[in-house]
Amino acid sequence: MSLKITVIGTGYLGATHAAAMAELGFEVLALDVVKEKIEMLERGETPMYEPGLEELLRRHVAGFEGSTGRLRFTQDWAEVGAFGDVHFVCVNTPQKHGEYACDMSYVESAIGSLAAHLTRPALVVGKSTVPVGSADGLARTIAALAPAGADAELAWNPEFLREGFAVQDTLHPDRIVVGVRSERAERLLREVYATPLGEGTPFVVTDFPTAELVKTSANSFLATKISFINAMAEMCEASGGDVAKLAEAIGYDDRIGKKFLRAGIGFGGGCLPKDIRAFMARAGELGVDQALTFLREIDSINMRQRGQMVELARQALGGGPFLGRRIAVLGATFKPDSDDVRDSPALNVAGQIHLQGGQVTVYDPKGMDNARRIFPTLAYADSAREAVRGADAVLHLTEWREFRELDPAALGEVAAARLILDGRNALDPALWRAAGWTYRAMGRPTA
Ligand SMILES: NC(=O)C1=CN([C@@H]2O[C@H](COP(=O)(O)OP(=O)(O)OC[C@H]3O[C@@H](n4cnc5c(N)ncnc54)[C@H](O)[C@@H]3O)[C@@H](O)[C@H]2O)C=CC1
Numbered sequence: 001m002s003l004k005i006t007v008i009g010t011g012y013l014g015a016t017h018a019a020a021m022a023e024l025g026f027e028v029l030a031l032d033v034v035k036e037k038i039e040m041l042e043r044g045e046t047p048m049y050e051p052g053l054e055e056l057l058r059r060h061v062a063g064f065e066g067s068t069g070r071l072r073f074t075q076d077w078a079e080v081g082a083f084g085d086v087h088f089v090c091v092n093t094p095q096k097h098g099e100y101a102c103d104m105s106y107v108e109s110a111i112g113s114l115a116a117h118l119t120r121p122a123l124v125v126g127k128s129t130v131p132v133g134s135a136d137g138l139a140r141t142i143a144a145l146a147p148a149g150a151d152a153e154l155a156w157n158p159e160f161l162r163e164g165f166a167v168q169d170t171l172h173p174d175r176i177v178v179g180v181r182s183e184r185a186e187r188l189l190r191e192v193y194a195t196p197l198g199e200g201t202p203f204v205v206t207d208f209p210t211a212e213l214v215k216t217s218a219n220s221f222l223a224t225k226i227s228f229i230n231a232m233a234e235m236c237e238a239s240g241g242d243v244a245k246l247a248e249a250i251g252y253d254d255r256i257g258k259k260f261l262r263a264g265i266g267f268g269g270g271c272l273p274k275d276i277r278a279f280m281a282r283a284g285e286l287g288v289d290q291a292l293t294f295l296r297e298i299d300s301i302n303m304r305q306r307g308q309m310v311e312l313a314r315q316a317l318g319g320g321p322f323l324g325r326r327i328a329v330l331g332a333t334f335k336p337d338s339d340d341v342r343d344s345p346a347l348n349v350a351g352q353i354h355l356q357g358g359q360v361t362v363y364d365p366k367g368m369d370n371a372r373r374i375f376p377t378l379a380y381a382d383s384a385r386e387a388v389r390g391a392d393a394v395l396h397l398t399e400w401r402e403f404r405e406l407d408p409a410a411l412g413e414v415a416a417a418r419l420i421l422d423g424r425n426a427l428d429p430a431l432w433r434a435a436g437w438t439y440r441a442m443g444r445p446t447a
């Protein structure tokens with residue numbers, strides 16, 4: 001008989017994981033504490049924008065033509081406990097307010113609620129990103145609370161999906177990492193991740209702390225690559241070099257690789273920034289803070305990029321205050337193909353200029369609702385063209401395809417001045433310059 005799966009927390013990670021598990025053929029029951037999310041998902045609507053997720057959902061939620069009906073939703077912990085053989089915990093682990101450390105309260109609450117309802121043999125699988133050492137404590141919570149006793153146990157299975165590619169990354173991961181304490185846990189996870197998902201995919205079996213560390217070290221490495229190239233951008237800026245050419249040239253070395261070397265306003269989102277900070281905080285708690293002091297520099301280079309974009313805009317506008325200047329901002333989300341504005345560098349830059357008196361108008365293909373919620377005082381336009389109308393400068397801050405495909409000549413007709421600042425090094429400078437625009441980007445020569 002096929003395993004029955006539950007997913008706790010239906011955000012970016014959990015909703016995708018639940019739909020993907022149904023796609024693999026499992027019966028899936030997903031729970032969230034937010035009623036509106038559950039109601040949306042039951043209607044086949046995703047609470048967030050993620051390419052391909054709605055289609056996947058509707059293939060498996062009952063009520064849609066040809067759907068398998070394998071994916072259901074609930075808010076009832078007892079139903080979850082009675083249903084699942086394997087429970088994936090996908091709740092949020094944000095940065096604590098006013099601290100670097102990770103806020104574990106959502107994971108602790110979810111695992112506490114779940115454990116109390118584990119009335120039959122079950123494997124609880126943590127997928128949230130947590131500080132090393134967390135799984136050990138959570139295993140003790142399960143042992144203390146689960147009515148099933150020793151038949152309920154914990155495993156840790158970190159997730160590496162990228163927003164914007166969540167469905168693809170979940171169905172075709174480049175590796176699966178599991179931290180386990182028993183052969184049974186390993187066997188169950190091998191069964192979950194058997195073909196087609198697991199075919200040819202490296203399956204790394206390890207202990208709890210290594211599994212937890214794999215996740216935070218992977219994100220730290222990615223953050224380091226981005227801050228490295230942004231430091232090189234500053235060197236290029238100071239010396240007249242071109243960071244895009246530099247990235248291409250060093251990237252031909254396989255040991256370095258071309259990916260994650262796009263200089264610009266830096267990394268944001270609900271993961272990289274908070275994960276490197278939580279990692280530093282944990283190092284401190286373990287008494288080895290010096291091991292990760294380099295991450296402080298990675299973080300500070302990253303945060304500096306946002307301010308440098310603001311200064312680039314100021315200089316390009318002739319220096320002095322932004323007061324009375326009209327600025328169009330293209331992009332609000334932390335990356336393209338997502339509606340996620342958590343710690344978005346684009347909104348941060350827009351907000352800084354707004355707070356310095358600039359008249360900022362923002363347009364984003366999918367992030368407008370979320371942006372309005374967290375930054376209600378900015379002005380918003382319904383299209384790139386409307387945002388650019390009458391602007392003294394255009395800031396390209398999230399590299400949506402829609403922006404790469406803009407016609408610079410047509411846009412030039414509505415702008416007050418043809419000044420484009422590319423905060424993502426993603427537009428074609430030659431194209432914009434040919435249409436009469438002054439093109440500026442971080443770490444690239446002026447002409
Ligand atoms: N978003 C991403 O691309 C990835 C996220 N992660 C990690 O996955 C975890 C979740 O991240 P997201 O999905 O982005 O967060 P999210 O905030 O989008 O989703 C978390 C969900 O958990 C729910 N929740 C909170 N407490 C709960 C509880 N006690 N019981 C049941 N549900 C509860 C929330 O209502 C929310 O819907 C985090 O640890 C994150 O670091 C890992 C890889 C990728």
Ligand SMILES: O=C(O)[C@H]1O[C@H](OP(=O)(O)OP(=O)(O)OC[C@H]2O[C@@H](n3ccc(=O)[nH]c3=O)[C@H](O)[C@@H]2O)[C@H](O)[C@@H](O)[C@@H]1O
Binds near residue numbers: 129162264
């Ligand atoms: O732990 C997580 O949640 C996830 O965090 C990141 O995924 P994600 O946050 O979706 O986005 P990325 O594609 O990593 O981009 C992060 C930020 O870095 C920026 N970035 C990326 C690449 C680059 O070359 N330059 C650059 O500035 C992006 O614009 C974005 O703001 C990791 O890539 C995932 O593997 C991981 O699972």
